[in-house]
Amino acid sequence: MPHALNLSRAARLVGVTRAALQARIRSGELASMDGMVEADELLRLYPDARLDVDGAFERVTEIKERAFGKRVRERTLPSQELLAERLFEHARELADTRAHLQKYHLLVVDLGERIRALAGDGEGALRAQMRELADTLDRHLAVILGEGESPNAIEIMDDMLSLVASHVVLRPSGHEYFVQGADTLLEGALKAGLALNYGCSSGTCGLCKVRVASGQVRRMHPHDYVLSEAEKRSGVTLACSYAPVSDVVLEALEALGPQDIPEQTISARVRAIERASADIVLLHLQTPRSNRLRFFAGQSAVLGFHPAGSEEFPIASCPCDDRNLHFHIARDPSSSFAEHLFAGVLGRNDPVTVFGPIGDFVLRDEAARQLAFIACDTGFAPVKSLVEHALALENAERICLVRLATRPDGHYLGNLCRAWSEALDDFLYLPIDGAGRSAQENADALCRAIEGNFAGLAALHVYAAGPQPILDEVQRRLCGRGLPATQFARTVCE
Numbered sequence: 001m002p003h004a005l006n007l008s009r010a011a012r013l014v015g016v017t018r019a020a021l022q023a024r025i026r027s028g029e030l031a032s033m034d035g036m037v038e039a040d041e042l043l044r045l046y047p048d049a050r051l052d053v054d055g056a057f058e059r060v061t062e063i064k065e066r067a068f069g070k071r072v073r074e075r076t077l078p079s080q081e082l083l084a085e086r087l088f089e090h091a092r093e094l095a096d097t098r099a100h101l102q103k104y105h106l107l108v109v110d111l112g113e114r115i116r117a118l119a120g121d122g123e124g125a126l127r128a129q130m131r132e133l134a135d136t137l138d139r140h141l142a143v144i145l146g147e148g149e150s151p152n153a154i155e156i157m158d159d160m161l162s163l164v165a166s167h168v169v170l171r172p173s174g175h176e177y178f179v180q181g182a183d184t185l186l187e188g189a190l191k192a193g194l195a196l197n198y199g200c201s202s203g204t205c206g207l208c209k210v211r212v213a214s215g216q217v218r219r220m221h222p223h224d225y226v227l228s229e230a231e232k233r234s235g236v237t238l239a240c241s242y243a244p245v246s247d248v249v250l251e252a253l254e255a256l257g258p259q260d261i262p263e264q265t266i267s268a269r270v271r272a273i274e275r276a277s278a279d280i281v282l283l284h285l286q287t288p289r290s291n292r293l294r295f296f297a298g299q300s301a302v303l304g305f306h307p308a309g310s311e312e313f314p315i316a317s318c319p320c321d322d323r324n325l326h327f328h329i330a331r332d333p334s335s336s337f338a339e340h341l342f343a344g345v346l347g348r349n350d351p352v353t354v355f356g357p358i359g360d361f362v363l364r365d366e367a368a369r370q371l372a373f374i375a376c377d378t379g380f381a382p383v384k385s386l387v388e389h390a391l392a393l394e395n396a397e398r399i400c401l402v403r404l405a406t407r408p409d410g411h412y413l414g415n416l417c418r419a420w421s422e423a424l425d426d427f428l429y430l431p432i433d434g435a436g437r438s439a440q441e442n443a444d445a446l447c448r449a450i451e452g453n454f455a456g457l458a459a460l461h462v463y464a465a466g467p468q469p470i471l472d473e474v475q476r477r478l479c480g481r482g483l484p485a486t487q488f489a490r491t492v493c494e
């Protein structure tokens, strides 16, 4: 029987994004049936996929590790208990498959004997045909039992991958993701850029209830929330406290847009304050384990600390980045918050109040294949969040990031952008130096960069963050040259 794989798993095994595989399906190079591809077909297209440490199996993880700068590898192995349960689940499936095969074998042997018996009673041509049929059955059986089919490298890798990472499908959205290591269903979804419903993330509120439609889960953390007997019987569980033991299908509520996420007030702590340049500070906050900020990539939050007061800043990290919240804050004499920060009033572990999320500068169409991001100076903060979200979703076939620096050191974190560009196929990074130029000239340079790298604008989705005069001009010109107005999203960052 052909070994079929879903697209997410297939992409992971050969070390490409799901979007890259979808492109090969659309071009007719790879056959697909109901969202599944065959292992043999995949191996034909990617003959170098191998089961070794430098092979494709590791590549996607490495790309994300380099791209996000996270220590993903440390967290990829499941706990002993989870691994034992997954092995047990595999052994059970293997035993089931063997029992099934045994039944089919007996059935075929019995069928052969009956045909032979009927041939003994028959006459003439019918007798000869029945003998021929019985001999054909015997021959095929001998081939199957004698040689067997050795699984290809993709099949072996698929079995290994399913031990360290379970595949999850959400209904009704059809979103898919992997849960690695000792992550819960909720943590896996957040790291994949999906907006699963949740509240406390520590097993007390019940907002993360999901129904396990198929597959096995295991409790990872004790929880206070009491599931009723009827809920337990129907497969309801808490996504924040359970991990998958096998591949699972979940019925789950997801936020569809900013309007589905409530406002929250959280007391976070300063994890680090770093100078990205003489005039830009990177503020890294961490929320409590039991009280993460729910938000969409690209949104903002109001930050407050005494005596600086409160101000709104775009969040520079992605919801997929665990409890970490990053902000890029520029020196600005009119900002009390920035002045106090640059004066060193805030230090490591100091409390900062976070209120949010705010705004609707979010990825609008997650199925968009061509994405262009424009970031002017600290407009890179919300754009960085969106880029990381787009990378986590793995839907875009092509991403172009154009950064305009109008102030000295405006291309801060340039190494990160270059790392994205080097590690990911079809990721283009274009830095533009706009210091001393007019808004018109800078808008012109941005538009030329976009138009020069996309064949047409009709299918492009543009996300731009920067000063209003530049955004106005870029929007006017791109929309005048064929970019649909609904495919231009913007947020003003002065």
Ligand code: FES
Residues within 6 Å of the ligand: 198, 199, 200, 201, 202, 203, 204, 205, 206, 207, 208, 209, 225, 238, 239, 240, 241
């Ligand atoms: S998020 Fe509150 S119980 Fe899971």
